[in-house]
Amino acid sequence: MSKRTKFVAGNWKMNGSLAANQALIEGFASEVQSGVDVSVFCPFPYLAQVAGLVKGTGISFGSQDVSAKASGAYTGEVSVSMLKEFGVTQTLVGHSERRSFHAESSEAVALKAVAALEGGLMPIVCVGETLAERESGLVESVLAAQLDPVVEHCSRFVSNDTWNLVIAYEPVWAIGTGVTASPEQAQAVHAMIRARLKAMLGEVVAQSTRILYGGSVKPGNAAEIFAKEDIDGGLIGGAALSSSDFSGIIRAARG
Numbered sequence: 001m002s003k004r005t006k007f008v009a010g011n012w013k014m015n016g017s018l019a020a021n022q023a024l025i026e027g028f029a030s031e032v033q034s035g036v037d038v039s040v041f042c043p044f045p046y047l048a049q050v051a052g053l054v055k056g057t058g059i060s061f062g063s064q065d066v067s068a069k070a071s072g073a074y075t076g077e078v079s080v081s082m083l084k085e086f087g088v089t090q091t092l093v094g095h096s097e098r099r100s101f102h103a104e105s106s107e108a109v110a111l112k113a114v115a116a117l118e119g120g121l122m123p124i125v126c127v128g129e130t131l132a133e134r135e136s137g138l139v140e141s142v143l144a145a146q147l148d149p150v151v152e153h154c155s156r157f158v159s160n161d162t163w164n165l166v167i168a169y170e171p172v173w174a175i176g177t178g179v180t181a182s183p184e185q186a187q188a189v190h191a192m193i194r195a196r197l198k199a200m201l202g203e204v205v206a207q208s209t210r211i212l213y214g215g216s217v218k219p220g221n222a223a224e225i226f227a228k229e230d231i232d233g234g235l236i237g238g239a240a241l242s243s244s245d246f247s248g249i250i251r252a253a254r255g
């Protein structure tokens, strides 16, 4: 079974400026070497700039959201084909901030993942429970409800026992709070997700799918989180805005 390549993805959220983006990417680009995949997810207006900044660095880049629709009267939305014109190869879908502030359902998220896959973009599908759900013992059922529509709609894109799709487990209570899931807590959920993928898609697909952890990952805790068997890297928020922090996290993933 081929080993999954570690993946460090920076989600800039609604942060950045032309000047800050340039300094940020120039500040960590030298850390990007073989053995780890590195991507940044910038706000839409900066895609063209970031495309230029990452050229020749080995860094991939993408958007933080995408429309499930191809074109038409959908004010404010951005289609897969528009993203591809700017060289985008990946997109986040279903981040908890989209689910909570924009009422995105798991079905809607799954259809965004379908649109991405249909157009040849790799979706990173974000899932995760709230603190109240965790405290009520609902982690498994919440994750199943988020994951199952994705698998149901996207399984047709499995080819040769693999698919161009990444899952990010981001417990809502750990996002931007400074409280991170312990490596053991995160590993337990990642194993649960992989078991569900196995039940629905088979062992080989489950083993080839990368599952990232997100939520208050910092240079100081990244190595022990990434060392866990089913944790294939991280989706980084706050620490992705500092080139030194992001560099430290990339180094932790390189091992």
Ligand SMILES: O=C(CO)COP(=O)(O)O
Binding pocket: 011, 095, 170, 174, 175, 176, 177, 178, 214, 215, 216, 217, 235, 236, 237, 238, 239
């Ligand atoms: O939401 C996240 C990445 O998508 C995680 O954010 P923080 O790393 O700031 O907790």
